Amino acid sequence: MSGEGAAGAEGSWDLVIEGARLLDGDGSVEIAVKAGKIAAFVPWVEGDAARRVEARGGLVTPSFTEPHFHLDKCLSRDLLGATKPSEAFARAREVKSQFTVEDVEERASKALALAIANGIGHLRAMVDVDFATKLISLEGVLRARERYGHAIEVEIAAFPQEGIVTDPEAPALLKTALEMGADLLGGLPEFENSLEDQQSHIDTLFDIAEAEGVAIDIHCDYMDDPKLKTLEMLVDTMVTRRFEHGVIANHCNALALYPDDEAKRVIDKVKNAGIDVVVLPVANLQMLGGAKRTPYNRGSSRVKELLDAGVNVAAGSDNMYDIWYRFNRMDPLELAFITCLSAGMKTDVEVQTAFEMVTSRAARAVGRKAGEMRVGAPADLVIHEPATLVDLIRNPPGRRLHLKGGKEVGGLEGSHWAAEG
Ligand SMILES: [Zn+2]
Numbered sequence: 001m002s003g004e005g006a007a008g009a010e011g012s013w014d015l016v017i018e019g020a021r022l023l024d025g026d027g028s029v030e031i032a033v034k035a036g037k038i039a040a041f042v043p044w045v046e047g048d049a050a051r052r053v054e055a056r057g058g059l060v061t062p063s064f065t066e067p068h069f070h071l072d073k074c075l076s077r078d079l080l081g082a083t084k085p086s087e088a089f090a091r092a093r094e095v096k097s098q099f100t101v102e103d104v105e106e107r108a109s110k111a112l113a114l115a116i117a118n119g120i121g122h123l124r125a126m127v128d129v130d131f132a133t134k135l136i137s138l139e140g141v142l143r144a145r146e147r148y149g150h151a152i153e154v155e156i157a158a159f160p161q162e163g164i165v166t167d168p169e170a171p172a173l174l175k176t177a178l179e180m181g182a183d184l185l186g187g188l189p190e191f192e193n194s195l196e197d198q199q200s201h202i203d204t205l206f207d208i209a210e211a212e213g214v215a216i217d218i219h220c221d222y223m224d225d226p227k228l229k230t231l232e233m234l235v236d237t238m239v240t241r242r243f244e245h246g247v248i249a250n251h252c253n254a255l256a257l258y259p260d261d262e263a264k265r266v267i268d269k270v271k272n273a274g275i276d277v278v279v280l281p282v283a284n285l286q287m288l289g290g291a292k293r294t295p296y297n298r299g300s301s302r303v304k305e306l307l308d309a310g311v312n313v314a315a316g317s318d319n320m321y322d323i324w325y326r327f328n329r330m331d332p333l334e335l336a337f338i339t340c341l342s343a344g345m346k347t348d349v350e351v352q353t354a355f356e357m358v359t360s361r362a363a364r365a366v367g368r369k370a371g372e373m374r375v376g377a378p379a380d381l382v383i384h385e386p387a388t389l390v391d392l393i394r395n396p397p398g399r400r401l402h403l404k405g406g407k408e409v410g411g412l413e414g415s416h417w418a419a420e421g
Pocket of ligand 1: 068070126219318
């Protein structure tokens, strides 16, 4: 919290949140909202309020940022039928080629509704743009974005899931996607068949991003295979080109399996280049962990070493009930919780960091100002039932209310009961 505002200021408030607890404050405060912005944090607000909401001593936090979610493919698992892992890529491609604009819009809308209910105010969507789906998935997601634009900001990364060298249609489709409303470019260099083609994949993305002035958000070394080096390739290319429109490296799972000295060298490069890292521990814990029947590693990146080096690390949920991941409730608190488990984050500071990875750090990674609790910031807030951070991340059933610009746009009503003897 910064800037307390003034109690008893003249005029009337659009909203007053009573009995709020803040992460960095003692006791309860009232939060006044005017014209969509936070106007005051004070012990009590004087003046009229068009609406009052009682937080009942629960935490009030910034709304969540989901920095990485495949909005076009979510909820498509039923379309796949029974699929062996070895058939997954081919079957996913077949299914994708049958997507319609309406089907994508419906599935994406369901995911956005869930995101809004859980308190996500900003979501960066990865959307396949390739020979199989052409621009159909993008059109469906654009419609869903329009449908829910009042409640959630959706950024779209045009994502060449089928490669760029391996899919010669991709470069032109990526450019058209940006004209149609995509905001930035995704990438997947490890999909290519040689180191030269991986470099070419990255170069093509930078060529387009430089020409269009957009950011890049690349899947790097998804598989936990230490032979993969696309993160370092991305960093070197960014530095050589002096690219300044923003770069995120996501996944970075191979980094966990590099020898320590190699990992440190790459992490230092990531830090010096100013690249943000988004980890996707929920989906990766299920999908990866080594080729043995019992997983022998956690299948996720070196979160603590990246943080120790001063890299901004955020967490995203990646997928929901599709070929890549079966589950996902679109709940950033569940994501923060699993991030703690995946990365071994257990001290008070680490738990706080995990929460930041789905709020302020995630917002910073995608270049947003969201996540600020200060007078004058947009009133993009979530009112929770728990009063402490650990209880929040334990995520017991309870009420949650999501405000966008001071307006109520979604929430959860949770309760539980148990008979006593
Ligand atoms: Zn992804």
